[in-house]
Amino acid sequence: MAGEIQRIGVLTSGGDAPGMNAAVRAVVRKGIFHGLTIFGIHRGYEGLIHGELQEMSIGSVADIVLRGGTVLKTARSEEMKTPAGQKKAFEQLQKRQIDALVVIGGDGSFRGAQTLAAQGVRIIGIPGTIDNDIAGTDLTIGFDTAVNTVVDAVSKIRDTASSHDRTFIVEVMGRNCGNIALQAGLACGAESILVPEIPYDLDEISNKLKRGHQRGKNHSIILVSEGVGSAFKVGEELRARSGFETRITVLGHLQRGGNPSALDAVIAAAMGGKAVQSLLDQETNRMTAYINQTVISRPLDDAYGTRRPLNRELYDLANELSI
Template identity: 60%
Template sequence: MKNIAVLTSGGDSPGMNAAIRAVVRKGLYHQLNVFGVYRGYQGLIENDLKEMKVHSVADIIQRGGTILYTARSEEFRTPEGQRKAVDNLKNNGIEGLIVIGGDGSFRGSMELAKLGIRVIGIPGTIDNDIPGTDQTIGFDTAVNTVISLIDKIRDTASSHDRTFIVEVMGRSAGDIAVRAGLAGGAESIIIPERDFDYDDITDRLMKGHNRGKKHSIIIVAEGIGSGEAIAERIKQSTGLDTRVTVLGHVQRGGSPTAYDRWLASLMGGKAVDLLLNNQSGLMVSIVNQNIVGVPFEQAFSEKPKIDLDAYELSKILSI
């Protein structure tokens, strides 16, 4: 193997640049030519590739986002688009491709693998919703961002004797909500993985209010529905001054935490090793603190796991 390429696809997540850096420099260490593909699969279709050197990834380990940019490509979903991507890889002499992204990105990777391209995936998404790995790149940073904002919201909530509904990202997964809710001392956490009872939530709010509590924080995962609708129903049931904060895409930005930089570096290095060992169709994962390769099929056949023990503990600690 002489030539490999790396791209980022889907939503960006903090730590993607650290993973790109690891792929490029580990590849160069093994005397490979490493190409960066700009704008994900769309860039692959349009042959938007550039050879990367040591200096190409200098001073990026601390940067959020992705220097290779990312885009969603409807054309790549078609057989014609996939064939264009394969032709461009072959015409450039690319023998192995590393894809950093989420489950949608990996489904695209599987299609390339079926067409004869050697592909390895690295899980990069703040949602932490990919089975087969204990954690994804960007999740830790997103949680820390949410915690920082919850702390600020709590200050103003206490000053005005208010209940705040904080809506966090995560698509259909509640991992960010559970981790941030427990660490941020939320009174209630509402996630897609568990049914919730308005009466239980309002009873807990009123008990706290009646004993003199000056504020309450309720974390809502976006996959459960509208934070505004939940806030309105709570306000009607309790009469408490209730406000909503939708944190939005701020959770996807910012400098990655030390953990995400560490994880991204290990996963990037492992991805190169797997290609050099003639492996394909694998996702780099962290399982029980070990960096391993697992088949893409595992990421699609299993259901994402969530820490429900932490979820239950949060209810006990918020009494």
């Protein structure tokens, strides 16, 4: 697939994230602006394998910039993990003479992209996941929106926690990354934040609840990142240690939905535009990255490097402010 780029495919893969549509829109419209033909691939790699490709026009992406989810749909594809599935995906691209592929998703999506790059497909990855767990970029598309969604939910939960003098344990997403819990917890003033990167002591958390109660505090919010374990188990342990009533809320997929924040929409648009520009510049096997408030292109392998550690300074500050 050497030579000048003429036809680009774009897909969203893995978990959906607010801002994916803004990135798709940017890929389509910047591509068309430069005279390229853009194909939308439905249902991620699963759709690619089964030929679910459709040429996109300017109107195809009208009014989607602030829409949540992904208009291209997404799906997990076990077949794409096999050599036979990868061969089918490659053949579908060849059949439509598609020169390059823009993949919007997380690390699993990028691994699928690299199998196509090994077959000669020009690849650009755009990091889209609410977990913000991709190395090589400060932010991934969807993270800021997910944090704001958690803060809004906790604000509502705090109202009922205060009304009933209860401790609420709120479980948030993030896989094995505690960034959502940390930033949302600090933003909403959670009394304790449990993240998988840092050991926690339930006895100390229980003692903190008791100290708060002694000075007249009648409710508490504890955020638990899903990588830590079950919020229900944490709630049972704290009730046994402190004697206080606990209630559990698992926010779950609520965090993936909704309109993207302005920050996510801007980052997504910039990344989509950068992806097309990188292909026009004859780059391949690259990813877009948000570094120091600027979108750049860097090697796709950087996505599998050492992930930026959890911000311990913010974590310690959250604990100091919740005495």
